[in-house]
Amino acid sequence: xxxxxxxxxxxxxxxxxxxxxxxxxxxxxxxxxxxxxxxxxxxxxxxxxxxxxxxxxxxxxxxxxxxxxxxxxxxxxxxxxxxxxxxxxxxxxxxxxxxxxxxxxxxxxxxxxxxxxxxxxxxxxxxxxxxxxxxxxxxxxxxxxxxxxxxxxxxxxxxxxxxxxxxxxxxxxxxxxxxxxxxxxxxxxxxxxxxxxxxxxxxxxxxxxxxxxxxxxxxxxxxxxxxxxxxxxxxxxxxxxxxxxxxxxxxxxxxxxxxxxxxxxxxxxxxxxxxxxxxxxxxxxxxxxxxxxxxxxxxxxxxxxxxxxxxxxxxxxxxxxxxxxxxxxxxxxxxxxxxxxxxxxxxxxxxxxxxxxxxxxxxxxxxxxxxxxxxxxxxxxxxxxxxxxxxxxxxxxxxxxxxxxxxxxxxxxxxxxxxxxxxxxxxxxxxxxxxxxxxxxxxxxxxxxxxxxxxxxxxxxxxxxxxxxxxxxxxxxxxxxxxxxxxxxxxxxxxxxxxxxxxxxxxxxxxxxxxxxxxxxxxxxxxxxxxxxxxxxx
Amino acid sequence: xxxxxxxxxxxxxxxxxxxxxxxxxxxxxxxxxxxxxxxxxxxxxxxxxxxxxxxxxxxxxxxxxxxxxxxxxxxxxxxxxxxxxxxxxxxxxxxxxxxxxxxxxxxxxxxxxxxxxxxxxxxxxxxxxxxxxxxxxxxxxxxxxxxxxxxxxxxxxxxxxxxxxxxxxxxxxxxxxxxxxxxxxxxxxxxxxxxxxxxxxxxxxxxxxxxxxxxxxxxxxxxxxxxxxxxxxxxxxxxxxxxxxxxxxxxxxxxxxxxxxxxxxxxxxxxxxxxxxxxxxxxxxxxxxxxxxxxxxxxxxxxxxxxxxxxxxxxxxxxxxxxxxxxxxxxxxxxxxxxxxxxxxxxxxxxxxxxxxxxxxxxxxxxxxxxxxxxxxxxxxxxxxxxxxxxxxxxxxxxxxxxxxxxxxxxx
Numbered sequence: 001x002x003x004x005x006x007x008x009x010x011x012x013x014x015x016x017x018x019x020x021x022x023x024x025x026x027x028x029x030x031x032x033x034x035x036x037x038x039x040x041x042x043x044x045x046x047x048x049x050x051x052x053x054x055x056x057x058x059x060x061x062x063x064x065x066x067x068x069x070x071x072x073x074x075x076x077x078x079x080x081x082x083x084x085x086x087x088x089x090x091x092x093x094x095x096x097x098x099x100x101x102x103x104x105x106x107x108x109x110x111x112x113x114x115x116x117x118x119x120x121x122x123x124x125x126x127x128x129x130x131x132x133x134x135x136x137x138x139x140x141x142x143x144x145x146x147x148x149x150x151x152x153x154x155x156x157x158x159x160x161x162x163x164x165x166x167x168x169x170x171x172x173x174x175x176x177x178x179x180x181x182x183x184x185x186x187x188x189x190x191x192x193x194x195x196x197x198x199x200x201x202x203x204x205x206x207x208x209x210x211x212x213x214x215x216x217x218x219x220x221x222x223x224x225x226x227x228x229x230x231x232x233x234x235x236x237x238x239x240x241x242x243x244x245x246x247x248x249x250x251x252x253x254x255x256x257x258x259x260x261x262x263x264x265x266x267x268x269x270x271x272x273x274x275x276x277x278x279x280x281x282x283x284x285x286x287x288x289x290x291x292x293x294x295x296x297x298x299x300x301x302x303x304x305x306x307x308x309x310x311x312x313x314x315x316x317x318x319x320x321x322x323x324x325x326x327x328x329x330x331x332x333x334x335x336x337x338x339x340x341x342x343x344x345x346x347x348x349x350x351x352x353x354x355x356x357x358x359x360x361x362x363x364x365x366x367x368x369x370x371x372x373x374x375x376x377x378x379x380x381x382x383x384x385x386x387x388x389x390x391x392x393x394x395x396x397x398x399x400x401x402x403x404x405x406x407x408x409x410x411x412x413x414x415x416x417x418x419x420x421x422x423x424x425x426x427x428x429x430x431x432x433x434x435x436x437x438x439x440x441x442x443x444x445x446x447x448x449x450x451x452x453x454x455x456x457x458x459x460x461x462x463x464x465x466x467x468x469x470x471x472x473x474x475x476x477x478x479x480x481x482x483x484x485x486x487x488x489x490x491x492x493x494x495x496x497x498x499x500x501x502x503x504x505x506x507x508x509x510x511x512x513x514x515x516x517x518x519x520x521x522x523x524x525x526x527x528x529x530x531x532x533x534x535x536x537x538x
Numbered sequence: 539x540x541x542x543x544x545x546x547x548x549x550x551x552x553x554x555x556x557x558x559x560x561x562x563x564x565x566x567x568x569x570x571x572x573x574x575x576x577x578x579x580x581x582x583x584x585x586x587x588x589x590x591x592x593x594x595x596x597x598x599x600x601x602x603x604x605x606x607x608x609x610x611x612x613x614x615x616x617x618x619x620x621x622x623x624x625x626x627x628x629x630x631x632x633x634x635x636x637x638x639x640x641x642x643x644x645x646x647x648x649x650x651x652x653x654x655x656x657x658x659x660x661x662x663x664x665x666x667x668x669x670x671x672x673x674x675x676x677x678x679x680x681x682x683x684x685x686x687x688x689x690x691x692x693x694x695x696x697x698x699x700x701x702x703x704x705x706x707x708x709x710x711x712x713x714x715x716x717x718x719x720x721x722x723x724x725x726x727x728x729x730x731x732x733x734x735x736x737x738x739x740x741x742x743x744x745x746x747x748x749x750x751x752x753x754x755x756x757x758x759x760x761x762x763x764x765x766x767x768x769x770x771x772x773x774x775x776x777x778x779x780x781x782x783x784x785x786x787x788x789x790x791x792x793x794x795x796x797x798x799x800x801x802x803x804x805x806x807x808x809x810x811x812x813x814x815x816x817x818x819x820x821x822x823x824x825x826x827x828x829x830x831x832x833x834x835x836x837x838x839x840x841x842x843x844x845x846x847x848x849x850x851x852x853x854x855x856x857x858x859x860x861x862x863x864x865x866x867x868x869x870x871x872x873x874x875x876x877x878x879x880x881x882x883x884x885x886x887x888x889x890x891x892x893x894x895x896x897x898x899x900x901x902x903x904x905x906x907x908x909x910x911x912x913x914x915x916x917x918x919x920x921x922x923x924x925x926x927x928x929x930x931x932x933x934x935x936x937x938x939x940x941x942x943x944x945x946x947x948x949x950x
Contacts, residue, residue, distance in 0.1 A: 121943050253928055262948045279612070289669035291641050292610045325949045341670050343612060366948045378913050378945050380836070380860050381889045387840045388890060391866055444783055444816045447838055448729075451814075452702070453669060 018353040019170050020321035024182035028229050029162040031183025039142045042152050044160040050083055058090040061150060067095040069228070072105050072267055073360045074274040102133035102232055102260060105268045116269045118284065118375055123265045124254050136233040179216045179320045180223050180356055187224035191235060194219035195242050211393045214316075214324050215401075223322065223356035225263065232260055266365035269375075277364035278345055284374045288457050290336070290343035297342055299440055300335050301350045303403075306432075306439035309389030309415055310334050312402040319402075321356040326392065329370055333383045336371035337454055339446045344371035372454065379454040382447055390415045405430050566591050598628040602636045605648045611640035611670070621652060630658040636665035636700075639673050646673035650685035661693040662721075665700035672703035672729075679705040679732065690714045698724040702752070706730050708737030719744040726752040728780045735759045746770045752778035755791065763798035767805035774802070778812040783821055791821075796828045803831045810834060811855075815841070819865075826852045833882075834858040840890075843867055850875035857882050858911075863890035868920060870897030877904035885911035888918050896924035902937045909938060916944040 033043035046053050057063060066087050071080055080096070087094045098104055108126055109116050117123040153159065165172050197219055224230035236257060243252040254261065269284070270276040279285045299305050303314035313327040323331075328351075334340065335347045344367040351358045351367070368374035389399075396414040400407040406414055408428035413420035418432045418439055425431045432438055570578050570591060582592030591597075601624060606615040624632070637652070639645040649666065666674060674682060682705050690696070690710070696718040706727060714722070722745040727733065730753075738757045742748065742765035749772060758779060766774050783789045802809065812834040815822075819842050826848035833855050840863040849856070850872055859876065861869075869891055876883065883905060893901075898919055902909065912934070919927055935942045 120946055120948075255928060258949055266948070287613075289606075289611060289613055289638070289640065291670035292612060293641070325947075329947055362948075369948055376945070376947075378887065380862060380887055380913075381915060381945070382838070382862050383890070384839060384863060387863055391863075391890070444839065448780065448782060448814070448816050449668075449672065449703070451836075451838065452728075456667065456669070 019165065019175065020178065020180070021353065021356060022168055022170065023165055023175075023178055024180060024223060024321070024356055025227060026162055026165065026168075027178070027182030028184070028227050029182075031185050031229075033162055035184065036145075039140070039145050041145050041149070042156060042160070043162065044150070044156075045162050046160065047163075050079065051086070054083060054086050055090065058087070058092055063090075063092050065093045065095060067097065069100055070096045070098040072101060072271040074270065074272075074276065075360065077271075099231065099233070100228065101267050102236060102264050103127065103130055105264075105271050108264075108268050109272065116272065117265070118269065120262070120265055120375075123268065124261065127261065127264070128254065133233055133236060136231045136237060176319070180220075180322060182223075182227065182229065184224075184229045187221065187230035190219050190221055190224065191230060191238060194221060195238055198239075199242060199246060211395060211398050214327060214393065214398050216316075216320055216322055220322065222259065225260075226357040226359045226362075232263070236260055263362055266361040269365055270361035277348065277360060279343065279373065282374075285368055286373045286457060286461065288337075288371075288373060289453070291341045293340070293342060296340050296440065297335075297346050299437075300331070300340060300342070300347075304437050305334070305385075305441075306418070306437040307334070307385040307415075307443075308399045308403055308406055308417065308436075310385050312399045315402040317351075317354050321354060323355070328366070330383045330385065330388055332367060332370035334385050336367075337379055337450055338382050339385065339441050339443060339450070341446075341450055341453065344368060344373055347371075377458065379458070380451070382451075384447075385443055386415045403436075405436055563591070563594075567594055567596055570594075570597060593627060595628070595631040598624065598631040600634040601632060602638060603649065603652060604638045605645040606640040607642040607644050610642040610645075613640070613669075615645075625652065625655050629656055630660070632656065632659050633661060634663040635659075635661055636663075636667060638667045638669050640669055641671035641673050643673055643676045646677050647681075649674075650677065650682055653685040654688050656689055657692050659689065659692055660695055661689060662695060663698040664689060664693075664696065665698075666702075666704055667700065668703050674704040677705065679707070683707065683710050686710055687713050690717050694718060695721045697721045700724075700726040701730065702726055702728045704730055705732050707732040708734055708740070711737045711741055715741055715744045720747065723747050724750040726750070726778075728752050728754055728778070729782075730754075733757060735762065738762060739765060742766050742771075747772050749774060750776040750778075752776075753780075755779050755781040758794060759792075760795050760798040763794070763802050767801040771805070773806040774809045775806070776810045776812065777802075778814070780814045781817060781825075783817045789817075789821065791824050793824055799829075799831050810857075812836075814838060817841075819845075828852060829854065831855050836860045838862055840864060843869060843872060846872040847875065850879050853880060855882060856880040858885040859883065860887040861889060861891055864892070866890075866892050868892045868894050868897070870894055873897060873901045874904065877901045882908075884908050885913075887911070887913040889915060891918050892920050893918055894920045894922045895927070895930050896922050899925060899930065899933045899937070902934045906937060907939045912938065912942060914944045916946050919944060 029043060029045060036043055046057065066083075068080070071077060084094050084096075107130065108123075111126050111129065112122070117126060165175075221230055221235065225232055225235070239256060240252055243256055244250065273282065273284065275282040276284075279287060279290075300310070301314065303311040303318065305311055305314075310331055313323055313331050316327075317323045317331075332344070332347055335342050336344050348363055348367040351363055355363070365375070369376045372379040393399075394411065396409070396411045399414050406417060406428070409417055409420065409430065410424065410428075413424060416439075417425065417428075417430070417436060420428075420432075422431075430436050566588070570581065573581065578592055578597070582589045602616075603621065604613065604616045606613050635656075637649040639649050668674060686701070686704075686706065687710055690713045694717050696714070699714070699722065704727075711733065722741075725741065725745075725748060727738075733753075735757050738753060739759065739762050742751075742762050746768075748766070751766075751774070765771070766777075781791070802811075809831075810833045811831050813832050814836045815825075816838040819840055822841070822845045826845060829852050832853050834857060835849065835853065837860065841861060842865060846861065846864065846869060849859070856876070859880075869888075870893060873893060874897060877900075886909065893914075898914075902912070916927070919930060921927055925933060931943050
């Protein structure tokens, strides 16, 4: 495992941002090391840049074969291509195995006329055709390790040991214990409990959300899938076998694997798109004129919006590293098209730091989805930062748990403390504007404006001129039509003719947001593809 | 002096052009029209005749000024040099103009600055569009008004005007009317807080060609509806009304008489009435008490079962319905009633609501193929003894005559 120095640089003085993520990773490495010890082996964690480390180790250890898991993400593919080339130069054989996803993503793309499916239903149909994924392999045995041993030196821990949080620049004094413990052992334990719970519930349907679902589940598995502590195929087959056992061998519906398939969907969508995690130059992303407001972004990220539902969610996220998917919808909608009208890219970056299961593909894809920038166009589906919270947890206990300042507020006002009469605020020992922030936006006004903005954007895409409230647009942005209208059409209700800039034009704009550490290959102009319609409304 | 549309082209050689030259020019024009602006600019560097072609009046009839500041937007702005050039060489060619501004005051100021210079323009269309927070509202009102008035006074043939979220006021509307009453067909001015019902009434009284109007509920009055239905007035095509609450329990809505709506329907039987509601649940008391000719109905906040029940009873012309949220009690009866009574309904969207599967299938069956848009979140459908969520899409698809699935959100 190679820990790059730029990771250290990013962390220096960063006020423990991302501590949960790093702690999880380090715990996973420790767990792997412990498991290997039982087989008389050890984990070697090497510090440095791949370009320097690999050549050195190839020579030092007389490496003959290099194997690693295939990384489908655009950045990973580029990095790995360089490593494979290096290995070739040294005469080292490379073996790359696909195990992070259920299927070969290239196969899925091939089945779909060489383009990734942009609707989940289409994706499910393709997966159906592929049949079952490959079975997971058994765990590695001592015999297998015996044939490829490396000497373990006395100072192994100093040279190749798993780093500590302190070594990476984190302050661990006063750090609360992790709710999500990293590592394969923990993952397998949770998997068993997860399956037990499903069996006990005896039906496999989606349960309605309540406060219990909002709190971190002891059987939650998403971070373990992300970090590779749990094999997605193991999870798949265990679920399948349980279902067949309980339902007398009937084949499980695809919906049973919802979590795994969503993950696969986003991985497929991202693999060939180096600009998947940004708006500019991303052929599947609608170009929305988001506002740029660092102050507002900070309030959201730090849970100081003045909306207890949003603030509680962001607080749980920061403290623990996981939030329920409906909570994610709520805060993502609030940041982007619901209220603040800020770019989904900023939200994605915050989640990247704080959320344990946020990997490149799923994080970027979900943010685009939730902000109606790609995959999903029904922008009227808006989550109210007061109402949605109240309907999800009428008891208000979730708020009280993560915002203790508000614990003495009665249920009636806990989701909107600014509406409570002064007497109530004083009795609760928490006055809005003094002890707890005022709401940073008027939601009714904000959502009214934002619906208009979204409509403006979508009207230009779909070229309809009617009043339709539900703008149905093709999933893929098309080239602009010629701008001129003739005189006789000047009276149409949209009344406006504008010069449109072709959306496929290679961008000559400089990036205004912080440059991502990944190199960006030049963007090829999007090919004209066959229209893929949104199957849910046609 | 008002300039004619064709009188001022810069193309002095047209009278001495042979037919071949004319054809070449037309062809070049036709091709250039398909190019985005930047590509046209590159083309103009090729040779003198292409450079002249770049400045052909026909290519400058439409323009959209994009005014953004790096600190407040990710998008690039129209280059200041280009703006200068347009004002210098093409302002009298401009006919269809829009301004897109971001949330910074500087952008709104820049827009006003350009507006004030459009003295030789004879605009047909003007749109002021805020792409994020409405920055026009942050300008000193007089500054905005005087810039806008330049256009009103000079254009005299404005047919379409979009000035939502701006500080336009009654006196400036009078100026608009005084100069453009014969030509005005479309006026969108939602959320213009400085306009009063009297101000908009003046527009309706004088601009008899008005076909499309968008405003906030507080500007609506019986007199306005009657003015729009007067004999002199053309048939109205679209009327959009935003009903927005200021603070819970503090907004007072005035009533509109049923007879005023009836007059509208008699006068313009095909008109679309679009209503957007952003109210708290308990502020709907005044609405849906009698037959209302609304065709497109949007509830942006939680709306009660009771109100949705009333909608079914009072909105026979309903074509589209969107409900963002409802308290979590199933809307079974209300939906069935809407299917029964709203025979024109062709599009429906349900957000955070609940409907039992059986009632939902019944609803779709009653609407049948007229439902061209059906947008329901997966979580809306509650399984019952009749159908499970997995089975329901087949039933619905059957009745709709096409493949249908509910909308989904990623569960990760």
